Amino acid sequence: MLDPLVDEYVQADHHDPALLFTAAYNEFAGPVCGYLRARGVDDPEAVTQDVFLALYPRLDTLHGGLQGAKTLLFSIAHARMVDHYRRRERRPEPAPYEVETDTRRAPSAEDQAFGAGSLGVTELLHGLPDDYREVLALRVVADLSVEETAAIMGKSQGAVKQLQRRALGALKKRALLRNGSE
Numbered sequence: 001m002l003d004p005l006v007d008e009y010v011q012a013d014h015h016d017p018a019l020l021f022t023a024a025y026n027e028f029a030g031p032v033c034g035y036l037r038a039r040g041v042d043d044p045e046a047v048t049q050d051v052f053l054a055l056y057p058r059l060d061t062l063h064g065g066l067q068g069a070k071t072l073l074f075s076i077a078h079a080r081m082v083d084h085y086r087r088r089e090r091r092p093e094p095a096p097y098e099v100e101t102d103t104r105r106a107p108s109a110e111d112q113a114f115g116a117g118s119l120g121v122t123e124l125l126h127g128l129p130d131d132y133r134e135v136l137a138l139r140v141v142a143d144l145s146v147e148e149t150a151a152i153m154g155k156s157q158g159a160v161k162q163l164q165r166r167a168l169g170a171l172k173k174r175a176l177l178r179n180g181s182e
Helices: 004-011 017-038 044-061 065-090 109-116 121-126 130-141 146-153 157-181
Strands: none
Touching (some): 121 157, 130 146, 130 157
């Protein structure tokens, strides 16, 4: 049974594209969407809208009225469905990321710097005197100035510079010994 708008189209001027479009949409949007859903298209509502957008520019040259629009709509819908499956074949299905099953593990820069790597900062600093570790942590890691480090450590700026020089020397010596033993 045709709805009143379709009856109106049948009784009105058959050459009015806007009226034909409205009648075709009201009559066939549901069946086109159902066809696309039944054929397994991922987003049948969006593809249905695309089908009707493709129909609109062709209305001026369409023959057969509402029946012609139906034939053209389902031809367009079929082509969109085929395009959907072709796209799906070219693009692999995305897989969800699961941390537990990911074997591509690499240590972070932080892990490498603070002990997970062979020359971790924590390992290198471990055997140094407390003053050396403190000055290196404040000057290098915290990126504080000589003045700020001196104020925190309660030492003169000259003493901080001397401590830093000695600590870096000891650190270099430890790194060289470590690399030489591997």
